[in-house]
């Protein structure tokens with residue numbers, strides 16, 4: 001295996017694979033009942049596109065093989081990666097169909113040969129890259145970490161991807177030290193919450209966090225010193241110029257970081273990478289680890305793709321003249337360094353036991369509600385971690401409210417009504433049936449995936465042209481114009497949400 005190519009987990013076989021891989025005679029011999037009993041549920045990505053591409057399928061229960069254990073799964077983490085995997089824009093994508101999910105927690109049920117480190121019944125968390133969203137998983141013993149007694153399965157499933165990513169970025173890439181200043185984008189997301197808590201373990205760190213204003217209370221309680229609503233405020237201005245800490249009267253404006261920050265954790269990519277780089281002070285470092293700005297509902301496909309290509313504009317002379325660093329991080333690579341991973345997990349468990357870190361669980365969804373869970377993340381409605389559990393029953397849909405005709409609302413939907421998901425929140429049914437998707441969302445997603453390839457080329461050409469311009473000036477312009485554009489896009493989105501019929505017309 002080459003460096004960077006982490007070995008993929010042999011995910012549970014889906015029904016289709018079971019059928020093609022089985023000999024007819026064997027099948028006859030097996031009593032039907034026993035076969036039924038062996039079947040387990042997994043969440044499978046069947047193709048790129050909308051929520052309906054994510055389906056619950058039945059497959060055989062995995063057997064423990066050499067050096068592996070079989071885990072009965074209690075809780076799984078949903079990550080941003082699965083949103084972009086479904087859309088087909090994940091870097092180096094795995095070809096569907098496959099069982100999704102990078103992390104899960106549960107109990108060891110069976111041991112393979114040569115496994116001495118774990119016992120049946122041990123509670124563990126596993127980092128798997130793919131294949132974790134299943135009732136039972138087979139995992140190499142090195143990728144299982146026994147849990148502290150006090151840790152719930154939900155907290156455990158929220159740990160590996162978010163906290164390991166934040167941990168390596170802060171303590172390995174950026175070498176976070178005392179009294180540094182850090183800008184954390186998506187501060188209310190899983191990695192954002194984790195990064196904030198880990199920063200707070202170091203003395204005197206000043207934290208700026210971007211998030212929607214409705215989430216500011218949570219991120220401030222989590223440790224962010226200066227919450228920035230990126231939708232209405234330019235974060236560069238907010239960091240560099242003034243801030244209004246609670247209790248500080250407005251005429252006593254305080255300059256916080258006029259020279260910029262020491263560390264930017266860049267999960268947005270695209271033009272925000274340039275902005276982040278320009279926001280660094282002398283000896284600062286930007287850690288690039290995501291490309292969320294390419295996954296935008298308010299921006300069109302063309303501008304999203306263009307945004308992706310706009311990110312790469314550093315030249316070595318600029319780095320050395322400005323004494324700044326650019327760094328990248330991908331958790332997948334850590335698969336090739338088991339010792340590093342083990343050490344970091346041990347540290348994280350210690351911090352958890354000491355009460356210094358604690359995942360913020362947004363909601364626990366049943367497997368059947370995976371579409372609903374993904375939709376919540378995609379629409380930026382989550383605060384912290386979304387968990388999927390094979391043990392949980394789906395929540396009953398709320399009764400539709402009786403329509404009250406009033407002179408003001410009769411014949412037209414209010415924005416609030418338009419937001420209530422009417423027809424199946426991408427709810428998955430069992431037994432290889434399609435999920436029940438938000439049909440409009442699905443159509444749009446599929447159209448996006450189809451158009452993606454064409455737009456990429458177009459965007460490449462255009463961004464090549466733009467990259468010839470002086471990056472600093474461009475960033476300055478963006479700093480001026482970005483908030484206005486964002487606000488307009490947001491306004492447009494809200495208007496569209498209030499008019500679902502018009503939206504559908506536009507999509508077609």
Ligand SMILES: NC(=O)c1ccc[n+]([C@@H]2O[C@H](COP(=O)([O-])OP(=O)(O)OC[C@H]3O[C@@H](n4cnc5c(N)ncnc54)[C@H](OP(=O)(O)O)[C@@H]3O)[C@@H](O)[C@H]2O)c1
Nearest residue numbers: 080186189190191211212267289290291292329330331380
């Ligand atoms: N390199 C790695 O190894 C690695 C590992 C894990 C995660 N990541 C990256 O880290 C980033 C955060 O991941 P996460 O799992 O923490 O995310 P998450 O929990 O899904 O965070 C979602 C929140 O981020 C905000 N957000 C900002 N821009 C967004 C956008 N374009 N689309 C959706 N939400 C957006 C939203 O909050 P507001 O309403 O406040 O905007 C949303 O609620 C992603 O870019 C992901 O790809 C990278």
